[in-house]
Amino acid sequence: MKLHEYQAKRVFADAGIPVPDSRLASTVEEVMDAVEEIGYPAAIKAQVHVGGRGKAGGIEIATDDGEAREAAESILGMDLKGYTVERVLVETGVDFETELYVGVTMDRGEGEPVAMVSTEGGVDIEAVAEETPERIAREHVDPAFGLHPFQARKVVYEAGIPRDVAGDVASILSTLYDLYESRDAADIEINPVMVTGDREVVAADAVMNVDEDALFRQPELAEMEEEAAGDDLEAKADEYGFDYVRLSGNVGIIGNGAGLVMTTLDLVDHYGGSPANFLDVGGGAKAERVTHALEMVFADENVDSVVFNIFGGITRGDEVATGINEALRRFDEIPKPVVVRLAGTNAEEGMEILDEELVQVEGTLENAVQRAVENAQEVAR
Amino acid sequence: MSIFVDDDTRVVVQGITGGEGKFHTEQMLEYGTNVVAGAVPGKGGREVAGVPVYDTVTEAAREEDADASVVFVPPAFAGDAVFEALDAPLDLAVAITEGIPTRDMAKVNKRLSEVDTRLLGPNCPGIITPGEAKLGILPGDVFESGDVGLVSRSGTLTYQVVSNLTERGIGQTTAIGIGGDPIIGTSFVDALSAFEADPDTDAVVMCGEIGGEDEEQAAEFIAENMDTPVAGFIAGRTAPPGKRMGHAGAIVSGSGTGTAESKIGALDDAGVPVGDTPDEVADRVEEFL
Numbered sequence: 010m011k012l013h014e015y016q017a018k019r020v021f022a023d024a025g026i027p028v029p030d031s032r033l034a035s036t037v038e039e040v041m042d043a044v045e046e047i048g049y050p051a052a053i054k055a056q057v058h059v060g061g062r063g064k065a066g067g068i069e070i071a072t073d074d075g076e077a078r079e080a081a082e083s084i085l086g087m088d089l090k091g092y093t094v095e096r097v098l099v100e101t102g103v104d105f106e107t108e109l110y111v112g113v114t115m116d117r118g119e120g121e122p123v124a125m126v127s128t129e130g131g132v133d134i135e136a137v138a139e140e141t142p143e144r145i146a147r148e149h150v151d152p153a154f155g156l157h158p159f160q161a162r163k164v165v166y167e168a169g170i171p172r173d174v175a176g177d178v179a180s181i182l183s184t185l186y187d188l189y190e191s192r193d194a195a196d197i198e199i200n201p202v203m204v205t206g207d208r209e210v211v212a213a214d215a216v217m218n219v220d221e222d223a224l225f226r227q228p229e230l231a232e233m234e235e236e237a238a239g240d241d242l243e244a245k246a247d248e249y250g251f252d253y254v255r256l257s258g259n260v261g262i263i264g265n266g267a268g269l270v271m272t273t274l275d276l277v278d279h280y281g282g283s284p285a286n287f288l289d290v291g292g293g294a295k296a297e298r299v300t301h302a303l304e305m306v307f308a309d310e311n312v313d314s315v316v317f318n319i320f321g322g323i324t325r326g327d328e329v330a331t332g333i334n335e336a337l338r339r340f341d342e343i344p345k346p347v348v349v350r351l352a353g354t355n356a357e358e359g360m361e362i363l364d365e366e367l368v369q370v371e372g373t374l375e376n377a378v379q380r381a382v383e384n385a386q387e388v389a390r
Numbered sequence: 391m392s393i394f395v396d397d398d399t400r401v402v403v404q405g406i407t408g409g410e411g412k413f414h415t416e417q418m419l420e421y422g423t424n425v426v427a428g429a430v431p432g433k434g435g436r437e438v439a440g441v442p443v444y445d446t447v448t449e450a451a452r453e454e455d456a457d458a459s460v461v462f463v464p465p466a467f468a469g470d471a472v473f474e475a476l477d478a479p480l481d482l483a484v485a486i487t488e489g490i491p492t493r494d495m496a497k498v499n500k501r502l503s504e505v506d507t508r509l510l511g512p513n514c515p516g517i518i519t520p521g522e523a524k525l526g527i528l529p530g531d532v533f534e535s536g537d538v539g540l541v542s543r544s545g546t547l548t549y550q551v552v553s554n555l556t557e558r559g560i561g562q563t564t565a566i567g568i569g570g571d572p573i574i575g576t577s578f579v580d581a582l583s584a585f586e587a588d589p590d591t592d593a594v595v596m597c598g599e600i601g602g603e604d605e606e607q608a609a610e611f612i613a614e615n616m617d618t619p620v621a622g623f624i625a626g627r628t629a630p631p632g633k634r635m636g637h638a639g640a641i642v643s644g645s646g647t648g649t650a651e652s653k654i655g656a657l658d659d660a661g662v663p664v665g666d667t668p669d670e671v672a673d674r675v676e677e678f679l
Contacts, residue, residue, distance in 0.1 A: 152499075268543060268545070274626075354531075
């Protein structure tokens, strides 16, 4: 789960990391009230979950009322890579000399958190990692002990951070690690940390992603979670408890188990079709879940045909078949052709139960996918 | 022969009194697994499916001589449950639970490097040595005893590939689900190296998926250390970057690491044929035997 910049900055500020004075605004008038309080120069920053906001026109610096109003009018309501900007953060413009990077993330290969510091702040850090990895100093952290103070100093000095601000940067890094640990962050970073002419350090941006599996013990952060913005179907999937990802093709896919559903998508592609979605109904696909899954896939206007692939381990084929029949009988007319393939526990009973007036039944995964692709091609024709 | 589990394995089920724990204990017993105990704090003295329940894993291990556990404990408490299995100490812990916070698994992972216990999972279907024992939720009747080892990050995909093998009369020595989380106990390399050492395993199937670099490391290991032939499958060729495809670990990062392309390329370079479909994987295995 991603926090917005303003949310992450609140978390950082509460922990004692210096951030610029700021106000959240959702109307032009609120922006004008905010600049009156914080003064100029002021940064007006779109609060949407999109990388590269600046380049896309989502961040403006205003030096007077005219510019502030103009920026507010242009950013509020704008479409930023598919997301509508509903709020902006109005923030004191920091007069900086240098931009640094600090962050903590999980090194998946090592199974250990890693703290990172670089003098290359203010740019895409993944590009730095790719092109000049030596410019990022890294320190792995034993998760049982946390980041020792000496480790924070060590990585800061190794990164070549100017000596007069090294202590402050190490202190920010230590606080950032404590937040990473205590708030179950998946990753957390400040890019850039700005160093002002007076040699003060300020967190000018804030990124914090929270481990979704840990939200149960982070009630404050869970409250910050918004409905999945931008895609109604993805929000619906959350409600039903499905793992769902929307794609751009026209073959709808429903299955059980992440690996098998991914494989079904790949086979659609392999046989010349294009997958419209990933939808994992999970174990024990009862009639109600099957109905919800079919409703979701039918609701996607890109979908021309559907393939339903269940390999029953715990999930029983006869139960799934009954669910599919029940779900489809609720429609006066089946909106899109559905191919069903059942395997595993009670699959044969399931195949007999399936009503062939409602669905096309196939015995193998390969045949089911090919048939669904052909159906989609026919509909599209 | 087999790897990690056989008909001598004595199993304690952690979380045996929960719905999942109870159901799968019955299934495991029916398959012939030696489930000798359950462990649930506060529930000591009861019986589930004829199996005695203890308050702690240590007590269960001591009283019933258990050497392995299967963890069906809810995510909030599962990290602690794995620590308990390591403390007992058991030889093997199989964590079925999905959704354990990464922070908890990072601590478990650290502890694993200091003890001799093997962890399978979390977020895995378990392990089966056909005809001898299954620890987990795998449907027993899909598997058949034979000469091929199988290791996979996914449950239902394992069942699919195994059924493609079984249709051709190809059985398995042991099949292992290592789990779909970013931090897991037993890796592909660990499982492959055990299959390589098993004289009865004549070929191995590895089913990987997008995310992380475990498959790339496995490819390197196969090229350098394995004489047993390996066939591969990689799920997620059509997955877009930045989207979690069901499994917490199945994600192509924004900067492009963890792609199916990279994994297939690494396996190709290691001389491992990668099937485009599960049935093609079975073709490759048939050619090996």
